[in-house]
Each structure stands twice: as structure tokens, then as C-alpha cells.
Amino acid sequence: MSAKLNVNIDHVATIREARKTIEPSIITAAVICEQAGANGITVHLRGDRRHIQDRDIELLRDVVTTYLNVEMAATIEMTLIALDTRPDAVSLVPESPNEITTEGGLNVAENFVGIQSVTAQLKNAGIFVSHFIDPTLVQIEAAADSGAQQVELCTAEYAELTLASRAAHGEGAEKAKAELDRLARAAKYASELGLIVAAGHGLTYRNVGALAAIPEITEFNIGHNIISRAVFTGLYRAVEEMIALIR
Numbered sequence: 062m063s064a065k066l067n068v069n070i071d072h073v074a075t076i077r078e079a080r081k082t083i084e085p086s087i088i089t090a091a092v093i094c095e096q097a098g099a100n101g102i103t104v105h106l107r108g109d110r111r112h113i114q115d116r117d118i119e120l121l122r123d124v125v126t127t128y129l130n131v132e133m134a135a136t137i138e139m140t141l142i143a144l145d146t147r148p149d150a151v152s153l154v155p156e157s158p159n160e161i162t163t164e165g166g167l168n169v170a171e172n173f174v175g176i177q178s179v180t181a182q183l184k185n186a187g188i189f190v191s192h193f194i195d196p197t198l199v200q201i202e203a204a205a206d207s208g209a210q211q212v213e214l215c216t217a218e219y220a221e222l223t224l225a226s227r228a229a230h231g232e233g234a235e236k237a238k239a240e241l242d243r244l245a246r247a248a249k250y251a252s253e254l255g256l257i258v259a260a261g262h263g264l265t266y267r268n269v270g271a272l273a274a275i276p277e278i279t280e281f282n283i284g285h286n287i288i289s290r291a292v293f294t295g296l297y298r299a300v301e302e303m304i305a306l307i308r
């Protein structure tokens with residue numbers, strides 16, 4: 062079975078928030094992604110509300126018919142929103158105020174008690190819980206021990222190493238291969254521990270193929286690169302093309 066694709070539509074909201082207006086519609090974006098074959102819609106409700114707003118989550122909950130995955134920090138504020146709006150899944154991610162995007166995975170091992178508590182509250186409400194972590198054995202074990210049902214392996218390092226010119230030859234290609242092997246080992250270990258394995262962050266039309274060949278990875282969350290391509294091709298086609306590469 063090929064892996065699923067959840068399209069992260071945060072950056073549709075980024076364009077909207079640039080003018081604090083109503084276009085482009087996040088709802089239209091979600092419907093087009095679903096019609097093009099996406100298995101789910103992912104959004105990140107950030108503490109600073111720089112793109113997705115609380116109301117978007119409420120509207121998406123009513124409109125999304127596939128699978129709604131909300132990325133959020135493990136805070137009381139976010140937990141209450143999730144318990145209120147009931148997405149299908151919550152992905153717990155780290156967050157710091159001045160970052161451009163999520164920087165690395167959640168340190169579950171060091172913040173075990175708090176993350177375990179939020180995970181339990183969400184699971185008790187029937188929400189599927191994923192932890193976005195770096196591909197290390199320590200974090201995988203901590204995620205499993207704290208009750209996560211899924212881990213999403215952070216592919217930021219792999220993405221960085223596969224940026225066009227860097228991975229073209231020699232040392233760059235070797236480093237990218239080593240990171241790919243690390244992700245494959247992590248995926249296998251997480252799967253052996255009974256966790257479902259997803260991957261995401263910085264993935265592109267150029268670098269997703271090698272990851273899609275790792276059998277344990279059953280879900281991808283991809284945003285920026287799809288929305289970037291959609292500017293030129295339209296969203297429907299951009300989603301179709303990413304699905305074709307994953308499958």
C-alpha cells in the first residue's frame with residue numbers, strides 16, 4: 062500500500078493574512094486538495110496566529126471529509142482548542158516565537174510528563190495523537206512510552222541536504238544518503254515499537270521519492286512546496302503531481 066498524503070495548507074492562509082482579508086479561501090483550498098486525491102488536510106495553529114486562525118479550524122472541521130490533522134504546541138491553550146474542535150488527529154510540535162518555521166522535532170524525552178499528559182487528554186477525547194520528532198532512537202522510545210500512536214519523523218535535515226546544488230555530487234550526496242539511512246532506520250524501529258510512521262518538513266517534488274520508498278513510512282505531511290508549485294500550476298495539479306511521486 063502506498064503512503065498517504067496530507068496537504069498542509071498553512072501558506073494559503075499566509076497569503077490571506079498578508080492582507081488580513083478573506084482571500085484566498087482556506088476552505089476552497091481544502092476542497093480542491095481533497096478532490097485532487099489528498100488523503101487529508103493538515104494545518105498548524107501557531108501561538109502567534111501568523112497564518113491559520115482559530116476560526117479556520119472550526120470551519121475546516123465542518124468541511125473536511127477526509128482527515129483533519131492539526132499541528133500544535135503541547136500547551137493548555139492549544140489542548141483546549143483541540144478538545145473543543147475535535148480534529149481527527151493532533152500532531153504535537155515544538156514552537157518558539159521567532160522561528161520562521163518549526164525547527165526540529167519535539168524533545169519528548171526531556172518534556173516527558175507534560176507531553177504524556179496532553180497526549181492522554183487528547184486520546185481520551187478520541188483524537189489520534191502523533192509526535193513530530195527527530196529520527197533518533199531516544200525520541201522514538203519516549204514518544205512510544207508517552208502514549209503517542211504515531212511519530213512524524215522530522216525530515217528537515219534531509220531536506221536541507223538535498224537542496225539542489227548541495228546533493229549533486231561528492232560529500233553532499235553522501236551526507237544526504239546517510240540522513241536518508243538514518244530516517245529509514247528510525248522508521249523501522251518506530252514501526253517495530255508499534256507506532257505508525259509519518260514524515261514531513263521541507264519535502265519537495267525532487268526529494269520525496271527516496272523517502273516514499275521506505276516501506277514503514279505510511280503518511281506524508283507536505284505544505285510549502287505544494288503551495289509554491291500551485292502558484293504556477295494551480296492547486297489541483299500540484300497535489301496530483303505530488304501524489305504521483307509518492308505512489
Ligand code: PXP
Pocket residue numbers: 069071105132152154162163193213260261262263264282283284285286
Ligand atoms: N510536518 C510538520 C510537523 C510541520 O510542522 C510542517 C510545517 O508546518 C510540515 C510537516 C510541513 O512542512 P513543509 O511546509 O515544509 O512541507
